[in-house]
Amino acid sequence: xxxxxxxxxxxxxxxxxxxxxxxxxxxxxxxxxxxxxxxxxxxxxxxxxxxxxxxxxxxxxxxxxxxxxxxxxxxxxxxxxxxxxxxxxxxxxxxxxxxxxxxxxxxxxxxxxxxxxxxxxxxxxxxxxxxxxxxxxxxxxxxxxxxxxxxxxxxxxxxxxxxxxxxxxxxxxxxxxxxxxxxxxxxxxxxxxxxxxxxxxxxxxxxxxxxxxxxxxxxxxxxxxxxxxxxxxxxxxxxxxxxxxxxxxxxxxxxxxxxxxxxxxxxxxxxxxxxxxxxxxxxxxxxxxxxxxxxxxxxxxxxxxxxxxxxxxxxxxxxxxxxxxxxxxxxxxxxxxxxxxxxxxxxxxxxxxxxxxxxx
Ligand code: NAD
Numbered sequence: 001x002x003x004x005x006x007x008x009x010x011x012x013x014x015x016x017x018x019x020x021x022x023x024x025x026x027x028x029x030x031x032x033x034x035x036x037x038x039x040x041x042x043x044x045x046x047x048x049x050x051x052x053x054x055x056x057x058x059x060x061x062x063x064x065x066x067x068x069x070x071x072x073x074x075x076x077x078x079x080x081x082x083x084x085x086x087x088x089x090x091x092x093x094x095x096x097x098x099x100x101x102x103x104x105x106x107x108x109x110x111x112x113x114x115x116x117x118x119x120x121x122x123x124x125x126x127x128x129x130x131x132x133x134x135x136x137x138x139x140x141x142x143x144x145x146x147x148x149x150x151x152x153x154x155x156x157x158x159x160x161x162x163x164x165x166x167x168x169x170x171x172x173x174x175x176x177x178x179x180x181x182x183x184x185x186x187x188x189x190x191x192x193x194x195x196x197x198x199x200x201x202x203x204x205x206x207x208x209x210x211x212x213x214x215x216x217x218x219x220x221x222x223x224x225x226x227x228x229x230x231x232x233x234x235x236x237x238x239x240x241x242x243x244x245x246x247x248x249x250x251x252x253x254x255x256x257x258x259x260x261x262x263x264x265x266x267x268x269x270x271x272x273x274x275x276x277x278x279x280x281x282x283x284x285x286x287x288x289x290x291x292x293x294x295x296x297x298x299x300x301x302x303x304x305x306x307x308x309x310x311x312x313x314x315x316x317x318x319x320x321x322x323x324x325x326x327x328x329x330x331x332x333x334x335x336x337x338x339x340x341x342x343x344x345x346x347x348x349x350x351x352x353x354x355x356x357x358x359x360x
Contacts, residue, residue, distance in 0.1 A: 002031040003309055006058040006065035011040040012283025013293045014068025020295035020352035025302040027356040028314035035062060039081050040070035050081050059089055065276040066305055069283040079126055086119045091269035091276055092166060093173040094119045096252045103327040104260035104336060111258050114183065114240045116174040117248025119269055121166050124245040127159035162198040162244060167205040174242035175213045185218040185239040189227045189247055202244050228254060252280050263294030263335045266301040275308050277301040291347040294333040296322060299355065321358035
């Protein structure tokens with residue numbers, strides 16, 4: 001069988017790592033017809049938009065995509081292409097496994113966590129009102145009237161919607177993932193002690209959903225600040241974490257740090273019958289085009305893609321090849337060497353070559 005997969009190389013280091021991942025996936029022997037689509041800065045130059053409709057059409061048609069990171073300008077400019085893709089395609093669950101591979105430099109041992117981040121709402125919904133605008137003043141007046149609270153006149157406002165619908169489907173996803181992958185426990189992470197209505201609703205839904213899995217999957221909840229400390233002190237106590245969008249984003253990087261850094265943290269965005277795979281890391285512009293950064297996160301995102309396609313034997317082989325190359329520590333990028341200035345570090349494509357040698 002030949003699968004059709006949309007490939008969005010991305011910008012910054014995107015092309016380096018996505019090309020490496022594509023070659024490694026092809027080396028497993030799984031037949032994939034790649035449909036390349038451009039988004040981000042390059043698409044802006046060519047088509048006058050960072051997210052041309054043909055990109056969305058291609059993912060909707062093929063149902064599976066893999067994407068390199070794309071720059072999001074801070075403060076002004078276009079809305080994140082990454083967030084837009086997740087929202088417009090309804091990819092509501094962001095799956096981010098964080099596992100320590102032997103040979104990776106880390107202060108920890110035995111970490112094997114799964115992060116499930118809600119992908120479509122929360123403060124990431126992109127509903128913001130700029131400081132000083134007439135509609136912001138109107139919004140402030142309206143909120144003051146409705147809530148009885150006062151807001152400083154020179155405020156910008158961001159809206160945090162948390163719904164039963166979006167919370168339920170992502171929490172159910174986390175429990176179903178736990179059942180399917182022989183995991184023991186789901187921990188819901190929130191700040192419901194302060195945000196009683198929004199995070200409170202997320203926690204209430206989590207407790208309700210947990211009832212349906214009683215006896216199969218253990219359930220607990222943690223307040224997000226305490227969760228950060230617990231993850232630093234005793235990450236081995238945790239298994240599957242499910243979080244609203246913003247906490248999920250922050251804790252993904254924290255957990256990537258536990259297992260050796262962004263270079264080794266893969267991810268998947270999954271919706272109903274559609275999935276887009278991408279590394280947790282961004283486009284690291286200072287390394288763009290240097291053939292320097294670690295392709296592991298992107299290649300492991302490819303492993304997640306192969307599992308999604310039920311190509312489990314190929315996924316196992318590719319994951320083992322990655323693990324073996326890292327464990328051997330010879331053909332690895334600078335970030336995986338004990339000394340980051342080690343001159344024996346290889347480039348992105350050479351590390352991919354070493355993985356390909358083992359996967360064949
Ligand atoms: P980043 O993840 O791009 O890079 C931070 C640092 O992490 C880098 O300087 C580098 O030292 C290290 N790093 C990242 N990837 C690595 C790899 N593969 N190998 C080795 N080291 C690696 O984060 P940033 O600098 O905050 O963001 C840069 C841009 O990427 C921003 O515009 C941001 O919005 C965007 N971004 C995109 C995505 C995405 O496409 N999904 C995700 C996060 C950030």
